[in-house]
Amino acid sequence: MLAPDALGLRDFEGASGAIADGMVLEGPLSAVNASALRANIPSLRPQPVGLATSAGVGDRLGLATPGHVRAFRKYGAGIVPVFAQQSMREMDRLERTPQQVLDDATFGCLEGGWVGAVGADADHLKSTVEIDRCLAAGFTSFTLDPGEHVRDVPAVVSTEVLGGLPWAALEDDAESMARRYTGLAVEAEGTVIRIEEEDIRRAAAKYGDAVAYTVSMYRHLLEHAGYPVEVEVSVDETESPTTVAEHVYMATEMKRLGMTWVSFAPRYVGGFEKGIEYLGDTTVFFNSLVAHASIARAMGPYKISLHSGSDKFSIYELAVAATGRLVHLKTSGTSYLEALGVAARRDPALFREIYDVSRDAYRSTRASYQVSAQLERTAVAGDFTDEQLPALVTNRDSRQILHVGYGAVLTSRDDHGSRWMSDALRSLLSTRAEEYELALETHLGRHLVPFAEPSR
Numbered sequence: 001m002l003a004p005d006a007l008g009l010r011d012f013e014g015a016s017g018a019i020a021d022g023m024v025l026e027g028p029l030s031a032v033n034a035s036a037l038r039a040n041i042p043s044l045r046p047q048p049v050g051l052a053t054s055a056g057v058g059d060r061l062g063l064a065t066p067g068h069v070r071a072f073r074k075y076g077a078g079i080v081p082v083f084a085q086q087s088m089r090e091m092d093r094l095e096r097t098p099q100q101v102l103d104d105a106t107f108g109c110l111e112g113g114w115v116g117a118v119g120a121d122a123d124h125l126k127s128t129v130e131i132d133r134c135l136a137a138g139f140t141s142f143t144l145d146p147g148e149h150v151r152d153v154p155a156v157v158s159t160e161v162l163g164g165l166p167w168a169a170l171e172d173d174a175e176s177m178a179r180r181y182t183g184l185a186v187e188a189e190g191t192v193i194r195i196e197e198e199d200i201r202r203a204a205a206k207y208g209d210a211v212a213y214t215v216s217m218y219r220h221l222l223e224h225a226g227y228p229v230e231v232e233v234s235v236d237e238t239e240s241p242t243t244v245a246e247h248v249y250m251a252t253e254m255k256r257l258g259m260t261w262v263s264f265a266p267r268y269v270g271g272f273e274k275g276i277e278y279l280g281d282t283t284v285f286f287n288s289l290v291a292h293a294s295i296a297r298a299m300g301p302y303k304i305s306l307h308s309g310s311d312k313f314s315i316y317e318l319a320v321a322a323t324g325r326l327v328h329l330k331t332s333g334t335s336y337l338e339a340l341g342v343a344a345r346r347d348p349a350l351f352r353e354i355y356d357v358s359r360d361a362y363r364s365t366r367a368s369y370q371v372s373a374q375l376e377r378t379a380v381a382g383d384f385t386d387e388q389l390p391a392l393v394t395n396r397d398s399r400q401i402l403h404v405g406y407g408a409v410l411t412s413r414d415d416h417g418s419r420w421m422s423d424a425l426r427s428l429l430s431t432r433a434e435e436y437e438l439a440l441e442t443h444l445g446r447h448l449v450p451f452a453e454p455s456r
């Protein structure tokens, strides 16, 4: 075997040799080799996705990309995949670095043989430090999340509250703002959306801090990115739904302050809980999405982004109809649940441990997620027969408990400090790779079909 350089494979580590119809490189799944792969094979390099219909599929274990590739290849015509997508919160809980997230997706793309465009989404970034960490890894889509700066506001906003906004950062003052919006009507595809002064005062009180914070993150990103990047703005993880006037306010102000973005995730009406169907009236959801999508087309255009999008089968077709495929879908935990499905079927002892650890952790993990599972409605793993275990992955309460328990499970250590549950799950998935890939292909496929390009 020769050093990779000797055969023209630049920057790899490992050993290489010539074979009958080419050459073979043998090396570790290391950051050096992931980076060399991206340097040598252009299709493995993530790029900004722009306005193309797209879907991001998170992967908490770093093993799901080959199955994701199969889902996109079979069911995702005309949808740009974002295989590397993880929020900082998840990375921290999993003790994973942005570089590991990106590299796992790179190796998975190679293994799955994906040759189309790919994006890479650094999701829910809340600070410039987080932006820097993801820039260093080579992410190309940056989801800026100013959620902690969104305020609760009363029905009528006082002058004092308005006076407390960060006007200097907004390069604005209350009088100028009132003047700009007086009599404003946004024409969005036939419907005229009239904005009343009171609506704007409320919108500014609720989202003014968030706009200022987003703009500061955005400027930091553009100043420090040495390569093409794109931005999504998300306020989906906040208390109250984003109204039409509030969307208009945010978009107007971010534009005025020089921002461009490719997608926006408002806080939608109804329940977007983790891992389960949409909770609420789908007609109300559709009507509000039509309004948000019209604003996005009129003021951008930019895509409407559906976060916590997994398992919401009742709304995908409505979302496509409302947005005309100018849409981005995000799922994250659902691929982990497919992995747990394999464990429930193939390794009952391991699954029982995972389930009980998730259950124990639920009281603390539930705080940071939109979930409604009740511990009291579930039993401990010992109460179930082996045959009953797979149903725990699909039943609503236990599904959510498993969904948000990933951090406790995957970082749980034995006396020797090794992450034994994570290791056991990984080794099971590598011996059952075909079953896991097929489960991902089928389950993610159900998500992608409604968003795919209609065949002509």
Ligand SMILES: [Zn+2]
Residues within 6 Å of the ligand: 124, 234, 236, 237, 307, 308
């Ligand atoms: Zn989100």
